[in-house]
Amino acid sequence: MPIIPDQMSYIIPINETLYTVHLKQRYFLVDTFMVYLYNQGSESSHSSHIQPQCYYQGYVEGYPNSIVTLSTCSGLRGILQFENVSYGIEPLESTVQFQHILYKLGNDNKELSSFNNDTKSLGKYSNDYNIYVGEKPEPPVPDIFPLYLEMYIVVDKALYEYLGSDSMIVTSKFIEIIGLINSMFTQFKITVMLSSLELWSDENKISTVGEAEELLQIFLKWKQSYLNLRPHDTAYLFIYRDYPDYVGAVFSGKICAPHYSAGVAVYPKEMTLEAFSVVVSQMLALSLGISYDDPKKCHCSEAICIMNPRATTSSGAKTFSSCSLSDFESFISNQDASCLQNKPQMQRQKRAVCGNRIVETGEDCDCGTQEQCGPQNCCDHRTCKLKKGLDCFEGPCCSGCLHVTVFVLESGVRRQTKHDECDFFDHCSGRSAQCAADKTIMDGNPCRKGTSMCFEGDCPDLNARCRSLFGPGSKNAPFECYEEIQSQMDRYGNCGKHEGKYRTCARRDLVCGRLICTYPSTTPYNRKGPGIIYALVRNKLCVTLDYRLNESDADPMDIQNGSACGTEKVNALKSTLKIWHYKAPALCCGPGRQWRMAQVLGICTRMGDQEKHLDPGFGSAWCAGRSGHCGVNQQKKEDLSLSLSLSLSLSTLPVKKKKDMAL
Structure with a gap:
């Protein structure tokens, strides 16, 4: 079984220029991560197709402010963010070879411009939910970094359908969003962990109409009734609207208050995953006591800061401003942030995924997609098990999908090998695709x-x-x-x-x-x-x-x-x-x-x-x-x-x- 590296690099061509991307493995799925689905009111759960070890973050060599978030589960999929431009990359599904499509991401999410430019609406959004500020506790416990935020995500039926009505595709998109969110919160040494994903695939469990404040209260009641036994620090409901009047609702500074730690985020029509990840990051930041920036007073190393109201309409890498850092330090010092200090168990064990051309635990074989396998393959591409009556998939002692008693070399020639007078002939046992253990003559003969x-x-x-x-x-x-x-x-x-x-x-x-x-x-x-x-x-x-x-x-x-x-x-x-x-x-x-x-x-x-x-x-x-x-x-x-x-x-x-x- 191949070892998945914790660091890797790729050379990616953009506009006829080669860029070297350096990546480091990141884990943000907890051990208990599950995907919950509904079919005619009946709930089911699974996690077998999730690969927690194939998510990476890094940068582009020569561009220190760049951010790269990629998944390598099946080809390369993710986003490369430079200072003021972003590119998406994903594999071409119809090709057998390692081919990808690279495209420039749009930065004109005009459907949000009215919200971002309307200071009255912005003021209402940022102030109406800044109402549950607790009293100052005792002096803070020093050195509490790193921090971990466990997030439970619920997806309404409209958004599930908008994203393709396929649980695997929808799951991969939200894991990608969590990866983008983590690339922004790395600055605060916070890891946002996805604890579970619930997809309302048949019908919504609560009404998703109405104003932001009303919907948030309804979701909170549902959360307190149905999510008590599912670990999380905060729960978010993601809903779809064609042209919404708002993008979300959240309680400011209440991330660790169980009765208020929730949010509702709206996914507008034609919004990119990059822009939506900024929306969710802003909401999480608000719940961490971080306010929106005054662009005249707050500055960061990038062209636009995360808490700038216009950040959702701008492509490229983003960081938190000096104002955000000050707000966060104040929150950690003066509010109850104990829930962020609990480190969850993160998955580091490889789970088998049929179709990725890697033979993993529980699989007999893995030849890839149906097109990659072809009709004559020993392996069933649907189950990654050997076809009925066959012995093996590959190996020096496998020929025609059956075990043999002599080596089959790449040239097709069958022969036995012997390295030295003190070495026995290597041989195939006829019971395994791999050669028998190498044996040598006892010392002294x-x-x-x-x-x-x-x-x-x-x-x-x-x-x-x-x-x-x-x-x-x-x-x-x-x-x-x-x-x-x-x-x-x-x-x-x-x-x-x-x-x-x-x-x-x-x-x-x-x-x-x-x-x-x-x-x-x-x-x-x-x-x-x-x-x-x-x-x-x-x-x-x-x-x-x-x-x-x-x-x-x-x-x-x-x-x-x-x-x-x-x-x-x-x-x-x-x-x-x-x-x-x-x-x-x-x-x-x-x-x-x-x-x-x-x-x-x-x-x-x-x-x-x-x-x-x-x-x-x-x-x-x-x-x-x-x-x-x-x-x-x-x-x-x-x-x-x-x-x-x-x-x-x-x-x-x-x-x-x-x-x-x-x-």
Whole structure:
């Protein structure tokens, strides 16, 4: 399952100019969020299609005052707000590819101009509801930020129908509105949380006609009777009118007073979501004790402030003014704002959404829309379940919607893969679309014709390592080269370092320290970085490197784990250990290791249970009939930091020549 990032960026073209948008994940749906619907008077609720983790807010790079509010639930959907212009973006539903439409938002909500320009109406609106101001309490509790406002939204039948009569579409629009509201209230460190959404899809539960004051009182009574058991700090009724005389009603400064914490907001014909989010933000601000701005006295960083009466007719990013900030600080200090200090549980768990092309919890598959899936797909696009009689949707062990026992590569070629001599063939079980757990041969099992041993799934090849360092023709040096260089006890020849001093190599350990190779060329080694030393011994030009590392750093010239070291010995922390202590456990399998398995019969895996991997014809029943005891106390693997080297000779040869060319 894909991990949804908490931050992301997009490059979006606007008027042939590319803009980089930086986004950060925002959560504003509570854990108990539900959508309530009505059908012939019967109420139902659901929340399965809501994805709380795919909402983001951010800015446009190079435009510090810009605001971006986007949903990534299914394509990109939202608004990009610059200083004085806004753009909407949404996916093209009919296309299979990741294509979107970008359009400039209108800023001429003329149907509100009479309200905004009528100072008498504005005065009446802002003063008539500023009547329930409580007495000053004790000094405020300091440092109460951040704040959370849980909002319950009710949508009347007319607005539900105007927005499309589709519960998913209407829900997504109101979540988008809440996202826009949050982009404005971020300035006050307030998160407006959507607690639930109630859609009066069949009929209105109260009358929605009449004046603002009357309708607000009716809604308050209904709220107190029907919403007591549904968590919220404030409840709002959103209604639709073609050309209303008002845009809303609310009690000023009463956000935490249960009997007055409510509002009625009117959605006029042809109003944009951006403009309506400003209306609702103004109403919430009024309930937080914030008054409308006097444009002559109040200023903000944007072209127009949120509490300016004309803000709903202006596109672009908006912020609260200095006057609004002063009002809010006064409200927090002098009014009861305790309800804002309760942090609700916010949803952070991903919910499955069928059709988004992401396989999520509870889904077998997700191929997208009907057009994206096509008729031959293994997946039912309506349920995101496999079609009847089919096994799988995709995966390396899935072919033709059925489980198989061999890999199916992208090229269509069927084959099994094996990475190394110490690695088992990867295989498909025939019961899953994914390959079986990777298994490797147990550490200590002989490999490379007995010259090395398996270690963590690899069979080391010192000759190949020399070739990778010094080119074709290079190979692991003979013993006389190790004796010449390792006996010097300097940075090129040693058996490790302790407390800043090089360790002397015991004779039996000369080939168990650092890798020495034969040098195949007459051209000096000229790779920048390490120091290099050559030794000419019996017409063999030997070479090794020093990387000037700290004592705690891993040395790339250390002998590879799993290489043979001396005669029947291995290197443990650069000293020798009898090879049987390392190899024997690989030959002893089964519970308690009560029987010994010969190499011709099979080998053990590195799984924790020491699973037996037997050759064909030798199953568990055969093993059970054999007894015997290995008599080996296997050392803990962490105590066997094995660094091994192949030794071809034990003879001692005289020193001929040495040359140091430290680069």
